[in-house]
Amino acid sequence: MTAIVMVHGAFCGGWAFEQFQAPFAAAGMQVIAPDLRGHGAGEREQGVIGVSMTDYAADVAKLCDSLPEPPVLLGHSMGGLVAQLAARRSKIRALVLLAPSPPWGVAASSLEEAATAFGVQFMGAFTSGALQPERSLMRSYSLDRLSRDDREAAIAQLRPESGQAVRETLNWWLDPFMTTSVGPGPMAVPSLVLCGERDLVHSPATAKAVAERIAADFEILPGMSHWLVGEPGWEAVAGKVLAWLEEPGLLPGRPESSQKIA
Numbered sequence: 001m002t003a004i005v006m007v008h009g010a011f012c013g014g015w016a017f018e019q020f021q022a023p024f025a026a027a028g029m030q031v032i033a034p035d036l037r038g039h040g041a042g043e044r045e046q047g048v049i050g051v052s053m054t055d056y057a058a059d060v061a062k063l064c065d066s067l068p069e070p071p072v073l074l075g076h077s078m079g080g081l082v083a084q085l086a087a088r089r090s091k092i093r094a095l096v097l098l099a100p101s102p103p104w105g106v107a108a109s110s111l112e113e114a115a116t117a118f119g120v121q122f123m124g125a126f127t128s129g130a131l132q133p134e135r136s137l138m139r140s141y142s143l144d145r146l147s148r149d150d151r152e153a154a155i156a157q158l159r160p161e162s163g164q165a166v167r168e169t170l171n172w173w174l175d176p177f178m179t180t181s182v183g184p185g186p187m188a189v190p191s192l193v194l195c196g197e198r199d200l201v202h203s204p205a206t207a208k209a210v211a212e213r214i215a216a217d218f219e220i221l222p223g224m225s226h227w228l229v230g231e232p233g234w235e236a237v238a239g240k241v242l243a244w245l246e247e248p249g250l251l252p253g254r255p256e257s258s259q260k261i262a
Contacts, residue, residue, distance in 0.1 A: 002093065003030040003067050007060055007086075009077030009101075010161045010169075011133040013039045016076065016154075020229040023238040032071070034063060036082070039159050045130045048162040053169060053180050057085035064090040072245065076229050077101060077142075077201065078169055084182045084214065087189065094250055095191040096241050097210065098228045099202050104172040104181035106209045130160035141200050145224075145231040154230070186215030192244050193217070194237060196224030217244065 004024050008016040014033035021031040036056050038047030060082055064071055070091040075083025080100025087095045102108075135155050143151045168179045193216045195207035204220045211218035221228070221237065228237045244250075 001028065001030045002069065003032055003071035005060065005064055005067075005071045005073050006031065006033040007073070007075040007079035007083050008033070008036065008039070009075075009079045010166060011138070011158045012079075013041065013157065013159060015041075015157055016229055018230075020234055020238055023235065023242060027242055029072075032063070032067075034060075036060075036079075038162070041157070041159075043159075045160045048130050048160055048165075051162040051165055053082065053085060053165050056082045056165065057089060060086040061090035064092055069093075072096065074098070074241070075100060077226065078165070080210075081169060081180060084187075084210075085180065087187055087191075088182060092189055094189050094245065095187055095214075095216070096244075097191070097193045097207075097216070098237070099195050099199055099226050100193060100207065100210050101169050101202060102206055102210050103213065104175065104178045106206065106213055108203075108206060129163050131163040131166055132160055133158040142226045143231070144226075145198075146227065150230070154227075182214060190247075190250055191216035192219075192241070194219050194221060194228065194240060196220075196226060196228060197222050198225045201226040 006014070006017045006021060008014060013035045017033040021033055025031050037051055037059055064073060064086065070093045072094045073083050073087055073092045074096040075081070076098040078101045080097040081103060083095060083097060084100065084103055135158065138155060138158065139151060143154055146154065168175055172180050191214055193207055193211040195202065195204050197204060197220050208218055219240065221233070224233055224237070225231060228234060
């Protein structure tokens, strides 16, 4: 059974894929949607303090390498950047990025993205504490197409995020260590980037630049926003991913083809 590891975005947890994982399980895949370090519902808020994107990527890479066969690795938003970094460190079968945060060297392409990155400056140059979710922004930009009840249910599950990881992601030009660099050249595995036409968190232009950086297939989804894993139309997003995975040679058994993170 081919596994698919789903990596959630900032302030979230594996719960973000509660609906989205169903079509993959129905297709016979083993779905693994872990909580990143410090993001479990029962964990202390201090669990994310000082955690780097490198730590998240190392944890995901370790999980992928622990599986019997290389999995498909899927990441959403900041989890998309974690997935890019992990893909360079572990053996995977394919890489799928949904509205991914861009790696080091890929500049923001919208005013909203630039404003968010500028706002992170006020955290302080050396902030590494637990950053509380900005719920009003999540309602307006990330969860904007959800019903009120679904939006508030998601808001209630948000967790603090590592200030260090957020700074490394949004203010990469201030990072002399190039923590979020995915290096030159395409990924060693087939890769796909999907983004919403109406996404203000990571605009289509930014997502396209990510796809070009890693030589991934790319598609803009009409009418969709940022929460591709749960907003209206998420079933079609999952269907596109599954259809792409059905391409010859991508998964075992196809034509032309021979838990929580600690």
